[in-house]
Ligand SMILES: Nc1ncnc2c1ncn2[C@@H]1O[C@H](COP(=O)(O)OP(=O)(O)OP(=O)(O)O)[C@@H](O)[C@H]1O
């Protein structure tokens with residue numbers, strides 16, 4: 001078991017920089033999820049921790065040891081690959097036991113540990129099969145088994161569930177969680193699936209374009225997104241964002257008909273500045289058209305989700321989603337009012353995208369880190 | 370839908386196929402048929418017709434100790450050349466794969482030797498390995514008489530094996546390298562994560578995944594060593610000294626064209642052809658049954 005410290009880590013391929021100075025502290029036994037869109041450098045960061053990719057700048061410490069120049073095998077990490085990377089010419093038992101064989105563990109003990117691991121991942125019946133004769137979910141379990149059999153200090157997962165169907169993914173998610181509770185090894189899990197991220201992680205690391213946008217618990221990231229990017233990326237449907245400005249009375253103005261009063265005192269320097277206002281679909285309500293304080297909108301289409309539904313409305317060209325738990329009493333084309341509670345709004349600087357926390361305290365143009 | 374031209378009459382189709390059919394017939398079926406015919410008949414050297422003799426040519430051959438000598442020398446040659454050509458190529462490919470991922474140029478460079486005709490190659494190696502002036506003349510200056518393929522049978526065999534191997538190393542290398550590069554990188558990385566060092570990974574992951582290629586090349590190399598060795602032997606040693614390098618294919622030529630024993634030579638060709646056909650069948654059988662991992 002061990003902690004990981006990442007200090008100003010950079011990665012460039014030839015001249016092309018893909019990770020721009022990442023700082024992150026991971027505590028012993030923590031389950032960290034790195035979340036971000038495709039191509040943002042998640043895998044690259046993970047592979048640098050694993051030792052599969054050279055580090056162009058900065059330092060990575062595992063267990064208090066600088067590992068920048070260490071071979072993968074010296075770092076004590078186990079990794080589950082997205083495509084599983086099972087050895088096609090070995091049986092399930094040989095796949096799981098390979099690391100032990102390399103480590104020189106005697107055969108009898110090896111067999112015992114492989115059998116115990118197979119039990120944990122539910123593969124006892126398949127030990128003699130080759131990977132080609134397994135289903136996707138079973139292969140995934142072999143990959144997991146191969147990682148846990150060594151009792152590693154650190155688990156690294158690179159989108160291990162993305163090749164599974166939706167149902168299996170949910171089941172494997174629960175299993176990974178259970179496994180982590182049992183083994184307690186420090187885990188870094190890369191994904192671009194936010195549901196996976198929210199349900200698995202002790203803490204989330206949201207990445208974009210080779211930088212970290214926010215680090216925090218799932219609740220923090222959801223409730224207080226640090227940047228406009230995080231607000232938009234985390235949550236489904238994604239947060240409604242409106243560009244507008246703040247007037248003298250501390251009212252957010254989107255257009256003539258759509259104004260939202262903001263809570264708290266307004267810093268005089270903010271008046272007239274461009275800001276982005278965000279509202280979660282769950283925080284907005286639909287009311288009859290013309291209700292005082294509501295924003296006029298037309299119903300665009302309704303997304304039925306079973307337990308609830310998302311009504312997509314239109315603000316003269318800007319799409320705005322409202323999540324309802326009751327059956328919708330509206331149809332496409334209806335004019336409605338959208339009600340927003342001022343306490344539920346998030347403000348972001350229009351220039352930098354950084355969150356504006358307390359209007360009264362921040363300088364006019366907050367600078368993103 | 371795929372667009373494809375269709376011909377209403379089979380005549381037009383046959384006409385298009387005709388040039389190829391003629392080529393195959395003239396250069397393959399006709400000579401093979403002739404050889405088959407000669408193998409079962411006896412022809413007078415100065416003409417005068419053939420007489421049917423059944424299996425007599427074969428019986429005579431199989432009782433001839435010189436023929437058995439040629440067979441065993443072909444085996445020595447085939448095994449020696451194949452193991453050198455494949456072994457060296459495999460080593461080169463393994464190290465190239467490790468160091469030069471993504472580079473393409475060396476592929477074409479390594480295939481060049483394969484494009485050189487056997488006689489030209491033989492000529493080059495005759496100079497290279499010449500005891501008086503070649504690269505190895507240095508050895509002879511230190512230990513006089515140690516290397517002399519013109520007098521020493523073993524030296525001569527080594528010389529032809531080396532020349533033949535040189536040609537096939539490049540060929541094998543290309544196959545090994547592309548097989549190695551088609552092994553998913555993540556497998557190697559997974560093995561690295563499992564604690565396996567570079568040598569261990571070669572042994573545990575890369576070599577097992579190369580077995581289909583290994584087997585394919587083994588058959589090709591042995592087959593070619595039976596057939597493609599003629600030019601090299603003819604230019605370098607002419608089967609000598611004292612038949613030390615008289616391989617099966619060279620003996621066919623020698624008995625047929627020098628000894629004018631058409632019938633004996635034809636019977637030898639049939640035997641050689643049978644051997645090659647057998648190897649090919651074994652290969653297809655094996656390749657078909659082979660467990661393909663994906
Ligand atoms: N070997 C390489 N050479 C050059 N650029 C690379 C290389 N590998 C990755 N990149 C670039 O680095 C960036 C980050 O890649 P990375 O694989 O880390 O993305 P990711 O966040 O894991 O995305 P995904 O969710 O699609 O897996 C990408 O823009 C990619 O094009």
Ligand SMILES: [Mg+2]
Pocket residue numbers: 042043044158
């Ligand atoms: Mg990735």
